[in-house]
Amino acid sequence: MQHDEVIWQVIRHNHCSYMAKIETGKFCRNLYNVTGICNRSSCPLANSRYATIRDHDGVFYLYMKSIERAHKPNELWERVKLPRNYEKALEIIDKHLMYWPKFLVHKTKQRLTKMIQMRIRMRKLALKTREKIMTAPRKQGKRESRREEKAETAAVLDKTIEKELLQRLKGGVYNDICNYPMDKYIELLDKEPERETETELYEEEEEPEFVEAGDDLDEEDDMEDFGGRVDYNDEEIVEAGDHKRKRKESRLALRKLEKYEPVVKSKKPRVLVEVDREDADEQQKAVF
Structure with a gap:
């Protein structure tokens, strides 16, 4: 038999793999957490009756967990697809969570609102043309610069040698040489x-x-x-x-x-x- 209080005491005071402790507070990395904060009312493991919103490639689903399905882990969560219309999605949430705690209904609606706003911002950013920052390899740049310097010095040296030889030839230094x-x-x-x-x-x-x-x-x-x-x-x-x-x-x-x-x-x-x-x-x- 599942006991929520015992589970919470073990998770809170001993160890939880989803807990993330930082300077500002304690957060939860569990995908089913409705608020993202590690506390008694928001923990999806310590509450046998729980509801949340999840996003699957732009499609939002309402997930609900009840104590009657606790003995079936593969059927623990019930999923309901929400429409794209915001008002209709809120109506479906009210319909399925009619007799649930008001805190949980409010946090579920708030999570749906935040996720819709996030999707709208993502679409706007995708339409904008932004500069793509590319990293240039440092070793390759140094190698190419060294090669350019060597090629320039070699070209200047060849030109000076050719000019000097032509001047000597015109001056009559190589009169007796025919090869x-x-x-x-x-x-x-x-x-x-x-x-x-x-x-x-x-x-x-x-x-x-x-x-x-x-x-x-x-x-x-x-x-x-x-x-x-x-x-x-x-x-x-x-x-x-x-x-x-x-x-x-x-x-x-x-x-x-x-x-x-x-x-x-x-x-x-x-x-x-x-x-x-x-x-x-x-x-x-x-x-x-």
Whole structure:
């Protein structure tokens, strides 16, 4: 048989797992406590006849306990769903707690009012846009700052080294050294397109050939003898084509080699050659 006074004496003076003692007073952590204060009239364990309000995801229920169901722990509490309308919910509480103590009826209505107000404030706060405070990891921030400092110092050092080397190259310190890195040499070539075009034009110029004056006159005499018609042998034509092809291949190979050389060749001096003919007073001039 359940005896409320004996239960309260044990809980109050010995030990209760739901009791929370702080400076302002003693509170109860039991979910069925109607006031949240640890006293004789509000304790759900020391009262065989008890009522309270609980919230389940925005839906309020009226919980009632009676001494007739004390021997059935699984059916100890009777639950009644309350409507969303505040006035109708109060009517249902009055209907089910008609002959209960007035203190318990008043505290139940007061708990319902506080819980409805709390739900209204929660909805308003959910609709407002608030700033979300995020914690930044301290170690990661320090690591990134150190990496940025190292990258900045490395970039400044590379730029200073490059400037110093270019100044030395322009000053003529490395005249005798020809093993420059190819990537830097290509960058310099890209920066100076005019210089490259001049060298290409100079390379495309054909080299002049020297021909004796007597041979030309004999060939002209032979042509006059045969009536202006000269027949060449097929072997001579093939040899001339092979000679031209070899000259073209050698010229292309020289161009490829000169592209990889860092120092651009200086232009050759021009030489003026005069060729006198025996039959005519005219003079031929060849510029090299």
